[in-house]
Amino acid sequence: MKKLDRKLFGDVCCWFKTFISIIVFLLAVAVAVFPFFIYYLTRSIPKLSSELTHRLPTTIIPSNYRLYIDSSQLEQFVFHGTVDIDIQINKIVNEIILNSFDLNITGVRYQQNDTDLFSYGTVEYDNVYEQIRLKFSHRINIGHGRVYLSFKGRINDQLHGFYRTKNHEHIGACTQFEAAYARRAFPCFDEPSFKANFSITIRAPKHLTTLCNMPIKSKHADDNNTYTYEFDSTPIMSTYLVAYVIGHYDYVETRDSDNVLIRVYTPIGKKEQGLFALTTAAKILPFYAEYFGIKYPLSKLDMIAIADFGSGAMENWGLITYRETYLLVDTHISTQKTRQEVALVVAHELAHQWFGNLVTMEWWNDLWLNEDNFASWIEFLAVDHVYPEYDIWTQFVSDTLATCMIPDALQSSHPIEVSIRKPSEIDEIFDDITYGKGSSVIRLLHAYIGNEAFRRGLSNYLAEYAYKNTITDNLWFHLSKASNRTHLSDVLSTWTKQIGYPLLMVNQEQRGNDRLLTIEQTRFLADGTRDDSLKWKIPINICTKSSPNSSVFQLYLNGEKKQEFLLKQVPDTEWIKLNLFSVGIYRVHYPQSMLEALTPGIQNHTLSPQDRFNIQTDVYALARAGHLGYVDYLKLLRYAYKYEDNLTVWKSIIRQLTELSSIFEYAQLNNTKILYQSYVCDLLSNIYNKIGWDALPNEDSQIPMLRSLILIYMGINAYDQTRIEAHKRFENFSMQNNDYHLINPNIRAAIYLTVAKTGNQQTFDQLKSLYLKADTQEERIRLLTALCRFDDEYFQRQALIFIWNTTAVRKQDHLTGFASLAQHNRQGCEMCWTYMQNNWNKIESIYGRHDSHLVHFIETVPGLFISKERAEEVQKFYTNYPNPYLERSVKKVLEQIRIRRLVLERHELSINEFLNVQ
Numbered sequence: 062m063k064k065l066d067r068k069l070f071g072d073v074c075c076w077f078k079t080f081i082s083i084i085v086f087l088l089a090v091a092v093a094v095f096p097f098f099i100y101y102l103t104r105s106i107p108k109l110s111s112e113l114t115h116r117l118p119t120t121i122i123p124s125n126y127r128l129y130i131d132s133s134q135l136e137q138f139v140f141h142g143t144v145d146i147d148i149q150i151n152k153i154v155n156e157i158i159l160n161s162f163d164l165n166i167t168g169v170r171y172q173q174n175d176t177d178l179f180s181y182g183t184v185e186y187d188n189v190y191e192q193i194r195l196k197f198s199h200r201i202n203i204g205h206g207r208v209y210l211s212f213k214g215r216i217n218d219q220l221h222g223f224y225r226t227k228n229h230e231h232i233g234a235c236t237q238f239e240a241a242y243a244r245r246a247f248p249c250f251d252e253p254s255f256k257a258n259f260s261i262t263i264r265a266p267k268h269l270t271t272l273c274n275m276p277i278k279s280k281h282a283d284d285n286n287t288y289t290y291e292f293d294s295t296p297i298m299s300t301y302l303v304a305y306v307i308g309h310y311d312y313v314e315t316r317d318s319d320n321v322l323i324r325v326y327t328p329i330g331k332k333e334q335g336l337f338a339l340t341t342a343a344k345i346l347p348f349y350a351e352y353f354g355i356k357y358p359l360s361k362l363d364m365i366a367i368a369d370f371g372s373g374a375m376e377n378w379g380l381i382t383y384r385e386t387y388l389l390v391d392t393h394i395s396t397q398k399t400r401q402e403v404a405l406v407v408a409h410e411l412a413h414q415w416f417g418n419l420v421t422m423e424w425w426n427d428l429w430l431n432e433d434n435f436a437s438w439i440e441f442l443a444v445d446h447v448y449p450e451y452d453i454w455t456q457f458v459s460d461t462l463a464t465c466m467i468p469d470a471l472q473s474s475h476p477i478e479v480s481i482r483k484p485s486e487i488d489e490i491f492d493d494i495t496y497g498k499g500s501s502v503i504r505l506l507h508a509y510i511g512n513e514a515f516r517r518g519l520s521n522y523l524a525e526y527a528y529k530n531t532i533t534d535n536l537w538f539h540l541s542k543a544s545n546r547t548h549l550s551d552v553l554s555t556w557t558k559q560i561g562y563p564l565l566m567v568n569q570e571q572r573g574n575d576r577l578l579t580i581e582q583t584r585f586l587a588d589g590t591r592d593d594s595l596k597w598k599i600p601i602n603i604c605t606k607s608s609p610n611s612s613v614f615q616l617y618l619n620g621e622k623k624q625e626f627l628l629k630q631v632p633d634t635e636w637i638k639l640n641l642f643s644v645g646i647y648r649v650h651y652p653q654s655m656l657e658a659l660t661p662g663i664q665n666h667t668l669s670p671q672d673r674f675n676i677q678t679d680v681y682a683l684a685r686a687g688h689l690g691y692v693d694y695l696k697l698l699r700y701a702y703k704y705e706d707n708l709t710v711w712k713s714i715i716r717q718l719t720e721l722s723s724i725f726e727y728a729q730l731n732n733t734k735i736l737y738q739s740y741v742c743d744l745l746s747n748i749y750n751k752i753g754w755d756a757l758p759n760e761d762s763q764i765p766m767l768r769s770l771i772l773i774y775m776g777i778n779a780y781d782q783t784r785i786e787a788h789k790r791f792e793n794f795s796m797q798n799n800d801y802h803l804i805n806p807n808i809r810a811a812i813y814l815t816v817a818k819t820g821n822q823q824t825f826d827q828l829k830s831l832y833l834k835a836d837t838q839e840e841r842i843r844l845l846t847a848l849c850r851f852d853d854e855y856f857q858r859q860a861l862i863f864i865w866n867t868t869a870v871r872k873q874d875h876l877t878g879f880a881s882l883a884q885h886n887r888q889g890c891e892m893c894w895t896y897m898q899n900n901w902n903k904i905e906s907i908y909g910r911h912d913s914h915l916v917h918f919i920e921t922v923p924g925l926f927i928s929k930e931r932a933e934e935v936q937k938f939y940t941n942y943p944n945p946y947l948e949r950s951v952k953k954v955l956e957q958i959r960i961r962r963l964v965l966e967r968h969e970l971s972i973n974e975f976l977n978v979q
């Protein structure tokens with residue numbers, strides 16, 4: 062034996078012993094941990110099934126779809142189709158799993174690697190997970206292959222999937238696939254990360270317009286009645302962005318400065334109503350191309366108004382769909398508010414063509430930032446660029462920031478980054494908190510790192526992930542890099558991963574020529590409870606009396622509970638204000654002396670409108686939470702805001718006054734309501750007299766909106782002058798055969814609502830007949846809202862019946878009428894609540910059990926109550942109609958009722974006394 066061999070043998074002996082001892086040791090460990098292992102397994106099994114089986118396996122990846130849809134029988138509400146999907150198989154499998162729901166699969170074949178051999182398969186449906194399993198008699202090997210499927214389906218009436226829409230007698234069909242409804246129109250890998258190319262062919266009746274994401278490549282006549290359209294292949298993209306529409310439409314068109322062909326499709330005979338959106342889009346598309354540093358990648362962009370539309374708008378690549386009221390502008394009938402909304406919605410959906418369509422989130426978790434909230438922020442940037450006269454950023458604070466801060470102060474709120482296990486949960490988090498806080502965090506970030514770094518970071522991010530999927534952290538990475546701030550995601554995560562936002566308790570002390578500021582943070586809760594468990598990293602900008610519109614000090618509260626800051630060179634004659642321009646998402650509690658010092662800056666408007674907004678909105682929230690008296694708030698309004706003239710500030714004040722009057726519907730003292738109404742009318746009298754009823758020459762574009770707001774609110778509060786004038790104008794209008802030119806669209810709502818309030822049968826019939834004859838959805842919504850605003854119970858009942866008359870009121874509009882009736886007064890609210898309790902099964906079946914309309918029904922109606930008994934009814938209602946989707950809303954409503962009750966109990970007496978001595 063060679064020396065070497067012996068040594069080797071000796072080593073083997075030694076190895077053998079070591080091997081045996083390892084085995085013994087492992088066995089001992091296995092015995093010891095076995096129970097834990099079993100526990101772990103059993104514990105994780107349910108988790109696996111509920112969380113992961115909704116997701117498709119990643120062993121099969123689609124790359125290309127050839128989709129054929131035959132909609133030639135759309136009037137019978139049926140369609141059939143075929144889809145061939147090129148797939149790559151990464152592991153040997155014996156079945157192919159993909160998404161499909163409510164479709165009848167009529168044929169299944171599989172072809173491996175372009176061979177001529179086909180295997181025929183069978184299908185198993187899994188309706189819980191909305192999947193199908195294609196089974197074949199043999200295994201499917203690693204490599205490339207193609208699945209061929211044929212299927213049939215119904216063109217449904219549920220406002221998603223492939224659904225029907227009707228305009229007068231014209232029947233059409235269209236798609237709405239986000240978040241997970243493409244699977245209801247064709248079998249597919251329906252998750253955002255399975256991006257692929259789509260070559261779509263549609264057969265449709267000849268007399269209808271047929272549109273798809275891409276331009277038409279070829280068109281041929283099949284018989285006398287139908288055409289088959291073949292469309293260009295799409296870029297690589299997610300299934301939720303596929304779209305097609307078939308129906309009666311007219312259009313207007315233009316080309317933007319990059320030569321993209323833009324069209325706006327409108328109902329027949331109304332193409333002029335598309336012009337405003339068309340010119341807006343033609344300006345915004347190149348603006349984004351420049352801002353993002355990437356051209357819009359398709360050669361055409363269609364935007365279409367769909368008569369039946371569940372949400373507001375949908376960003377399908379190259380074919381954006383809109384609710385009519387968010388796309389059409391009629392020169393005679395539309396208000397300035399409609400124009401502004403159309404501009405914002407168009408800007409929002411165009412932003413998605415990059416943010417969402419080109420670069421897409423990996424999974425719906427990251428939706429809060431990558432998608433809708435980013436779009437909800439940048440829509441303001443784009444509208445400000447195109448229509449600087451709208452002063453749109455000022456309005457951001459009352460329309461977006463304020464609306465998210467109210468629900469985010471509830472215990473039942475949620476962080477904006479939440480985990481999503483299945484697509485149906487997405488709708489649940491699509492609320493004011495997600496949209497509003499998400500876009501407010503981006504506003505904060507943009508202000509913090511500056512526009513240039515922000516733009517550069519974004520554009521690098523988009524370039525790196527174009528045609529791919531990504532996660533939020535990748536955006537943070539690029540923004541951190543572009544701004545040279547490594548701690549960015551640290552700061553941001555305190556806002557995105559934590560629930561709520563902070564309350565800053567501020568104190569100051571003069572130290573010679575310097576000011577010592579002490580700031581302490583706690584979570585702000587609407588019911589006044591103290592919560593010290595959370596802390597935020599807060600950039601704080603401060604302005605002073607001598608520089609009221611610039612950031613004189615930039616402080617940073619580094620997640621500490623309490624911190625002191627010495628502000629140099631601030632003489633005692635200076636006031637200081639935190640949260641310049643209301644960019645931060647926090648409330649400030651100033652000591653009385655600091656607040657009083659700010660009052661002249663509010664009165665003489667040296668403080669910006671956003672800062673005037675900010676001060677009163679914080680004082681209101683503090684009073685509501687019991688940290689201040691409501692009388693302090695009412696006094697502040699009277700002394701500092703009586704001469705206010707800014708739309709944003711008034712919107713906020715009126716939102717608060719409205720809440721207070723809805724609480725006083727339940728006042729214990731019999732004169733509180735009336736005293737309060739006269740306080741309100743007195744507060745608004747100055748602005749009412751200043752802006753009057755008729756447009757003044759060359760007035761700013763916010764004035765018509767301010768006028769409408771003030772007139773409506775004066776009408777609601779039974780202000781005599783408003784009532785008389787509204788009746789006069791309405792009678793004149795009726796006598797002149799309802800000539801629309803007689804009433805400026807901006808004051809139309811105020812007139813309708815005011816005459817309805819004290820109206821009789823004749824008024825009701827008149828408004829109803831105007832509704833039935835109205836030519837635009839915008840006008841119809843105005844009239845529907847007014848029909849629900851009668852004081853008299855008899856007409857309220859008639860309105861309730863009318864709301865649910867399905868031939869007169871579209872499915873998407875029932876809620877608008879219902880909310881209007883509930884918000885009108887206590888009686889209307891109770892009527893609606895009884896109706897909901899008696900008809901909940903019907904309401905659920907109209908919208909489906911996972912539709913966001915249900916959330917709005919729950920949150921708007923019983924959320925207006927006060928008493929414990931009503932709260933118990935809400936609880937009981939949830940027990941009778943359990944639906945996990947509504948769990949959060951029910952908690953929110955119960956909390957809201959409790960807070961409203963606290964306000965009444967804590968403050969009615971002091972408010973009554975204050976109002977009495979006025």
Ligand code: BES
Binds near residue numbers: 240374375405406433
């Ligand atoms: N992508 C959304 C619409 C959407 C979100 C549909 C989630 C289904 C599930 C679209 O971009 C959007 O945000 N639409 C808004 C209008 C927008 C202007 C804020 C809507 O529909 O409310």
Ligand code: ZN
Binds near residue numbers: 409413436
């Ligand atoms: Zn969006």
